[in-house]
Every structure is written in C-alpha cells, then in structure tokens.
Amino acid sequence: MHQVLIAEDESDISELVSFNLQRESIGTMWAKDGVEAVEMAQKELPNLIILDLMLPRRDGFQVFKELRLDARTKDIPVMMLTAKAQLEDVITGLELGADDYLTKPFSPKEMVLRVKALLKRSAPTPTASVITRGKFQLDKNTLTCFVDGRKIDLTPTEFKLLLLLIEREGQPQNRGDILREVWGYRDTTQSRTLDTHMKRLRTKIGNSSSCIVTIRGIGYQFRNIA
C-alpha cells in the first residue's frame, strides 16, 4: 500500500485530502509544518508528498529544496498546493522540479486522480535481482534466463540485450541507444552487430521470440504477449 505525506497546516484541508486518499486505499500521514514535513519524509520515506507552500516554520519551497538535496528523499514525487491564481508560485514550483501542481480550492476527485497518476508513473523499480515479465524470468546476479520455466543459455551480451528490452517493456528502443547502452559504442551508425546478436537471441528463445518486435527504422520493443 502506498503512503502519502500531507504537509498542510490547515486541518480541514488535510482531513479532506486524507479521507479521499484513504478511500482509495492510499495510506496517509500528516505534517503540520515545514520542519515536521522534512523530518517525517526522511524518516518514513513516503511514496509521494503533497506539499502546501504556506507552511509554518519553513515554507514549502524550502522544504522541497531540502528534500531534493537528501539522497533518500530526492526521488519522491511532490505535488505542490497553493492558493488560487498564484501563477508565479506555480512556475517557481515547477521550475524547482515539482512533479505536479494543484491550486486551492481543488476538486477532491481531481486530486485523487492526479495522485494516482503520479504514483503510477513513479512506481519504484524492485531492487531484487530477479525480473519477471510474462514467460520471461531473468536473474541479474547469476545472468540466468528462464522462459516458460525452461533455462535458456545466453551469452553475457545476449543477456544484457534481452534485459534492456524487458526492463523497458512496451517502450521502443532505438538501435543507437541499444548499441550505446549494451555495447558502450560512441558511434553507432555503421554497426550490424546488434542485428547479429538479435538473431542469436531470437533463435535461442525460440517461439517466445515473438515478444521481441522489430520496429523498422527505429529499433526493437519487448511486448509481453501472453
């Protein structure tokens, strides 16, 4: 279950937000001022922070800057709240790197949906070494690959190639980027290396190679076809 930190001094707003999020099975915690917000964020490491700009003891911008300077909290998405028609605040917040912005008064429904969109986009990547996508299971620690429970012997380069595509499932990867990231190439215009390795990889994974789709003129994409 996701946890959202609500940094807001007005309790009625805080309760409104909290109520609506909890109704969507999103856990909440409350910080009444800027100092408490920083402390709570650093201690609890929530999945998202809703940050009012007008906080006692330390304003929202300052809180935001501090969170971004701390390695533990710098990647937590932040949605800023401010009073209506403060466009300069919106600009400043977004320039600082806030992930979204909501002006009071806001529709609770809109707030919930925006929170969900943020949570969805920033879902933390599991730190485990095993990645599973449909029929594919790869273990980064042992460089082993299983498809439909069957072990596939991949060379290290083949493994890296497949891993890259699988971790970016759904997103087409252009050839140049693949060559750079798997091979470390600087100049990628002339190489046919990728083609050769792709053929080898497809041969090894057999029928399931239909999950690796060529996008002509661009590159390749992994699709989890059931």
Place this chain on the structure above:
Amino acid sequence: MHQVLIAEDESDISELVSFNLQRESIGTMWAKDGVEAVEMAQKELPNLIILDLMLPRRDGFQVFKELRLDARTKDIPVMMLTAKAQLEDVITGLELGADDYLTKPFSPKEMVLRVKALLKRSAPTPTASVITRGKFQLDKNTLTCFVDGRKIDLTPTEFKLLLLLIEREGQPQNRGDILREVWGYRDTTQSRTLDTHMKRLRTKIGNSSSCIVTIRGIGYQFRNIA
C-alpha cells in the same frame, strides 16, 4: 532529443506550443485532427503527446483510447488540453489515464514546465542496478565495475564473483556456496576453479583487492576497508 506530438486543430495554439517547446530543445510535430494524431503517434512514437479534446474527425478521448490499446503507444505520456472550466472533462481524462491536464488559456511557461516534468517522470527510472560499497561500484545491467572511479574490465564470471561478495559484505562466503551460486556446480569438492578466478580478480582490482579477504578453511569475505 525528445519529440512531442501536438494534436490540435487551432493553428495559432499549435504554433504557440511548438515555438515554446522548440525553444527548450524539444522537437515537435503537428497533427491537425484525431485521425492524423493516431497515425502520427503510431508512426513516429513521440515521447509525449499534447492532445486537444476538441479535434475534428475523431475527438481527443477516442484518440486517447486508441493509443492506449496499441502496444507501441500505450506507454506514451499524454497531456490533455481543453477549454476553461470543463471540470468534467478533466475528471474523465484523468480517469481514462491521462498523465496531465491543462486548461486553455494556459501560460506557455507553465505548459513547458509541465511537459518537462512529464518527460522527466516517464523517462525510464534508473533501475536499482548499481551497487556501491566504499570504493567499489558495480552496475548489474551493464556488468561494469569501477574502483575509485576507475573502470575495471572484468569477465562476466569475475563480475559475478565480486558481486556476490560485495552484496554480502562482511559475511564470509564458503567456497562451496560460491561455486554453487556463481558456477552452478553441484559437486564442489575437487575444484580449483574458484582459486584461479579469485587470483585473476585480485590482480585486476590491484591494491583494492585487500578488500577481499581469504578465510582459510572457509572461503572469502568482502570487507569495506577505507
């Protein structure tokens, strides 16, 4: 360079958006109606789509649904545009899964900043594939190893061996377990393979190999000696 598809029938809005994005080194392409928007998205696979809801030939909602049904385009972030004060449209769009929402008339600066936030958020999050322990930094995705900021060329087997020890920093790993986990051996009693690879690994990492400690009769241990 990122590419943004602007699906908008009003040319002055389209030009305003395009101009401001290009000023931020963000490439743009323009679709004047809903059909063209779908075609262009499927063909060009932009990094983000700005989608007006009032499009000729196929409205924005319909376009959005089609894009989400296509494996190639379903993960492209979408920012919806609509006329002022249409809260129902906002809710519908966000419920459908739009990533952001902007109401006309909008500040060009806000639009740019929101586009940037979306592009940043939807960039593949750096996977937790990098492990750092003292002077050592290993990237599981690329099988690269840096010691004191210096790249060390390791074979895949050497990498696996070092990774195992580093991930279990402080805990002595017995020979049999290492042979089983790195080499997949079932019977480990007679092998000198580990010794050979350990010597090679130590040679490559030079002075810092003092971090790999032999525990006679047991195996090896990684100690983070500063």
Place this chain on the structure above:
DNA sequence: CGTAAACGTGACGATTTTGACACAATCTCA
C-alpha cells in the same frame, strides 16, 4: 512496379574466457 534502405541470416576467423594442471607458498596442528 522498381528501387533503395533496413533488417535477417549464415559463415568465418580473431579474441577472450574458462577450467585444469603442476608447482609454489602459506597456514595450522601435533
């Protein structure tokens, strides 16, 4: 339809990786 570009494929040779082996060095225990 024809053509050029992009990608697939098979084959080859160079390079790298790997494990085994024999000898050397070190450690532990009686």
Place this chain on the structure above:
DNA sequence: TGAGATTGTGTCAAAATCGTCACGTTTACG
C-alpha cells in the same frame, strides 16, 4: 620443527564469444 592441508600462481589448450562480411529478404516510397 615437520608434515599435511589449503590456497596462490603461472601456463596451456579447448571452448565460447564476438564482430564483420556478404548475401538474402522485407519494407516503404516514388
């Protein structure tokens, strides 16, 4: 101290990996 066990070391050859090349096939466009 001596002996046996364990680990370090250098070398060798087989196997694996890799990238290139040329030809084949497919795709997209005029």
